[in-house]
Amino acid sequence: MSETSPTVVVLTALPVEYxxxxxxxxxxxxLVHDDGTRVERGRLAGTPWTLAVAELGEGAMNAAALTMQLVSWLRPEALLFVGVAGGLKDDIELGDVVVGTKVYAVQGGKVTPEGFQARPEVWHGSHRLVQAARSALRDLAVEGVRGHRKPIACGDVVLADHESAFADFIRRNYGDAYAIEMEGSGAAHAAHLSGQLDALVIRGISDRANAEKADDDASGSQERAAAQAACVAVGVLRKHRPRGGASSSAGSSGSEEGPHRDGGGRYGGDHIDFRGGTFHGPVIGKQVGGQR
Incomplete structure (x- = not known):
């Protein structure tokens, strides 16, 4: 595969998701990082993307730390967390997919004499990826994939009782959340700290976050939900374009030669390419004897 192909890192927590x-x-x-973290890298046919897939294990703190490592190592253009989640709404079905317009970290707050007061953190899904998901979900609906662009709640809790105090806390404070999971906030925060990195959380619904969770899992719901989430992730990447302007054909590198195009569509002339850089004040140059 081309070493210059634009890269997307796809994170998972569980083997079934991976x-x-x-x-x-x-x-x-x-590929193996010096610290031992492993990814499998491959081509996504019909797109310019190279995907690097990692299985991180469970938990937001673990996801945040390893995401920072992977982003620094692989320098991706986009980051997806793809996996399964519990559904929080009556109109959501097992196998549906929730694309996270927002990800809430739900466990921050303050304990007062009046009770626990939530102090949530929130990360919005990348506009570019959410828009790609909007288009992809319309196409996938024809194939029977039910998708929702909705907020996702994230906490280091496996919710298996919809009548519990924690479930009531989620309903009161995060009433617009359609799914609950354990890693998305860590990955989203790491992507935020990395700068202008497009990031999105995509979750297939494998249970309803209630007492029937174990029965749902035993029925194969995680496998089905993971497969649907992966299908949506692929659909999103078929719509998403590299920032460098790569074509949608497989194997395109996404690179461009400079900031000024000639009549043939190629970049050229006596120009310096500062795209993606930061500079202050005038730039002065002189060309002598064919050299700058």
């Missing part, structure tokens, strides 16, 4: 994403890749190879 396997669902990996099934969409061609020409995979394993």
């Amino acid at each position: 396997d669902a994403v990996r099934a969409h890749l061609d020409d995979t190879e394993e």
Whole structure:
């Protein structure tokens, strides 16, 4: 595969999630970081993207730390967290997919004599990726994929009782959340700290966050939900375009030669490319004898 192809890092927590994403890749190879973190990198056919898929394990803190490492190592253009979640709304079904317009970290707050007062943090999904998801979900609906662009709640809690005090806390303070999971806030925060990195959380609904969770899992709901989430992630990336302007054909590198195009569509002339950089004050240059 081309070393210059634009990269998307796809994060998962569980083996079933990892396997669902990996099934969409061609020409995979394993890469190992100096600290031991492993990814499989492969091509997403029909797109300019190279995908690097990682299985991080459970929890937001773990996700945040390893996401920072992976972003620093692989320098991706986009980051997706793809996996399963519990559904929080009556109109959501097992196998539906929630694309996170927002991700809430739900456990921050203040304990007062009047009770616990929530102090949430929130990260919005990348506008570019949410828009790509909007288009992708319309296409996938024809194939029977039910998708929702809605907020997602994230906490280091497995919710398996919809009548619990914690479930009531979620309903009172995060009433617009459609799903609950454990890693999205960590990945979203790491993406935010990395600067202008497009990031999105995509979750397939494998249970209803109630006492029937174990029965749902035993029925194969996690496998189905993970497969649907991976399908939506692929659909999003088929719509999403690299920032450098790569074409949608497979194997395109996404690079451009400079900031000024000639009549043939190529960049050229006596120009310096500062795209993506930061500078202050005038830039002065002189060309002598064909050299700058």
